Amino acid sequence: MKVRFLNPIEQVTGSCYWLQHEAQDIEFLVDCGMMQGEHGERDWNHRPLEFVPSRLKCVFLTHAHLDHCGLLPRLVKEGFRGTVYCTRETAELTKLILADAARQPGAPFSSADVEALAPLFHEPSGRLFGELHPFGTDLFFTFCRTGHILGAVSVQIVWGPKPTVRGQRTQRSITFSGDVGTNAEGDEHLGLLRHRMKPAFADYAVVESTYGATSRSPEQRSRAARVERLRQIVDRTLFEQRGVLLIPCLAVDRTQSVLLDLHEVFRSDPSRYRGIPMYLNAPMAAKVNGIYAEGMRRKELSRKGSLKPVWRARQLSSVFGLPDTPEGEKELEARLTNMLRGKSGAAGFTVHDKPIAQVIEGGAPAVVITGSGMCEGGMVMAYLDSLLRRESTTVLFTSFIPPATNGGRLLLHVQIPIEDRCRVSVHLTWADADPKRPMHRLPLSEMVAHIEKIDGYSAHADQHDLLDWLIWEYDGHLCLAGQTVFITHGTNNARREFAQAVQTRGATVGVSVEVPTKKHGWYDLDKGCWLEGHRSREAELEARVVELERLLAARAATA
Ligand SMILES: [Zn+2]
Incomplete structure (x- = not known):
């Protein structure tokens, strides 16, 4: 082999x-x-x-x-x-x-x-x-x-x-x-x-x-620290700034992890968060939620003959405050499915496949999860164009973002005080959904929204x-x-x-x-051992270059 x-x-x-x-x-x-x-x-x-x-x-x-x-x-x-x-x-x-x-x-x-x-x-x-x-x-x-x-x-x-x-x-x-x-x-x-x-x-x-x-630091590996930080950002945005919390998120795994944490925040004080609208503006993530919901229910017989979840975290019962009993297990399955399908009372959400005009125009307190975690195009741009110009908005990132993307630029330049931003010639640029229309450009000097990042979701x-x-x-x-x-x-x-x-x-x-x-x-x-005579294409090309250089040098010497 x-x-x-x-x-x-x-x-x-x-x-x-x-x-x-x-x-x-x-x-x-x-x-x-x-x-x-x-x-x-x-x-x-x-x-x-x-x-x-x-x-x-x-x-x-x-x-x-x-x-x-x-x-x-x-x-x-x-x-x-x-x-x-x-x-x-x-x-x-x-x-x-x-x-x-x-x-x-x-x-x-x-x-x-x-x-x-x-x-x-x-x-x-x-x-x-x-x-x-x-x-x-x-x-x-x-x-x-x-x-x-x-x-x-x-x-x-x-x-x-x-x-x-x-x-x-x-x-x-x-x-x-x-x-x-x-x-x-x-x-x-x-x-x-x-x-x-x-x-x-x-x-x-x-x-x-x-x-x-x-x-990673112990804080980045702590579920409690991560959920607490999310709670602070949610509370500040919804109740102090009275604005929109926009979370551009990867569709697979990240959206589901963020939903679980939001659920924990909202469940801790249901009356406080009741009536705050939450939107999942990411059709792909909604489909992934369905696959996760199925996966969370999957069980298999262990070698010792007991039925065990294949993918579901062992500690989820305690996250939901449920007993580790067959009844608790049944309840956990139902709650997880509801949570991932947006039907959980504490943190229910609706799924939308188009940007929501009332959020973009009104900017009233709401939580919006979108796709396009790097903000390079897609629905999230419809929100950024308007919401980045409002001090009441918070944009929350939850993953590594390459610096050469719009998301990366936002994270890098948010440290610059607002009064100094007019001196920086940084723009976010993105293509319109209609390819015949010109590119959008949003200068950093016009961005006043809060930008946050939570590590620890990796x-x-x-x-x-x-x-x-x-x-x-x-x-x-x-x-x-x-x-x-x-x-x-x-x-x-x-x-x-x-x-x-x-x-x-x-x-x-x-x-x-x-x-x-x-x-x-x-x-x-x-x-x-490595095999001789089976060199990679790059190695073969390099060997040919060396051989050609040798031939050229020999020719130059005899000329
Ligand atoms: Zn991977």
Whole structure:
């Protein structure tokens, strides 16, 4: 078995790993993602594929984010007819996200390609986590929950015949982390999702490192601190400023987490918040809410024979103040469904697929959750154009926003006192829904709204979480996700720092660390070495440039 790390190397989006089992002539991928908002995005998303899609037996999909699933329709467009193994929830979310992506200008696939992909998704039967499922002769895979978003798993691939004698080593294995979440056992601070699981030992682990150089503060990991900060922002906006709280939000996972926290704030004093209108102005998020509501109800028989929630956080009963009894459990399911569908009395909301004129024109106290978390277009812009010019408005961000986006500009320049803003030539710009009309421009000098950000909603593991996923203590011993660790899915700085942390933590158990570069080609997983003669395209080009330079120098010397 061999693996090639196509991406992300030195970057954080466009996840795609290509594996080949030469003896059985089988090829497959783990994830097939789109690059988003990074250098080389267009080149990657529209590149000639390195592999022949029709030769792929299957793809293992870790989760539904576009940077992991976004190029699956391209595979189908170019001949892939194999199976996409993933969880039921990942399949549902992926179909929704890809249908939306196909409608964006410059998409590398069409809606028809997304529809053609739909029948290829397959969730293995049997237990969802920790059970080996065959996908070829002496080839198996197993899933393990990562707690990143609903449906997200790591994938372990196992090859070789099953041992006939106990203790015999006839199989080898590699685990791909996918994206790792922040909720750990006993610390589900993002309220909805059940904690990440510990993966079974593998010879190799491929681990993401998006936040491999970051350590979050205890406050950023505290649910109570986050909800309290939200309460302060809600109260100040609605009761002191008497204005609109606008929350541009990611549709998957973030909207649901924010709704849960808003629910907690509103439920703490129902009479205080009664009559405050709340709008979910994000049709996509409303559909995701439906998938989350289903997921929260899903249960599975544990090895010990008891029914356990697959995705729902263990601590949710206490968040809702319900007893840990069968009756409490039933009530919790009903309340969660109501909350996600906007029918909860304390924090009910209505779903709208167009900007709400009375909010834009009136600016009376209301909470509005919209899509387009980066404020680069879409419905949120209709609100910003008007509400940013009002002191009564608060715009609340809940995720990382690249500085080169409108959301990023707002966050960067909000520190400038209003009287000094006229000296700064910063504008927000965005296209009108009608492409024939000119671009909108909103100068910073005219913005007087409050801009806030709450950290602590991130669904991405920091260095502490990633190390905990990789190496943990059990019964006085250190356990490992993988003996050899490949660090991918991060900037070079994040990967270097994380590599050092892994080496330090794993020193006593002989963990070795590989940081793949773009020059690396295939890695032989049976022999445990990089393969010569299988250089990557970049390495081949570089070698040709060196050769040409040598020829030119030789020619110049003889001229
Ligand atoms: Zn993700």
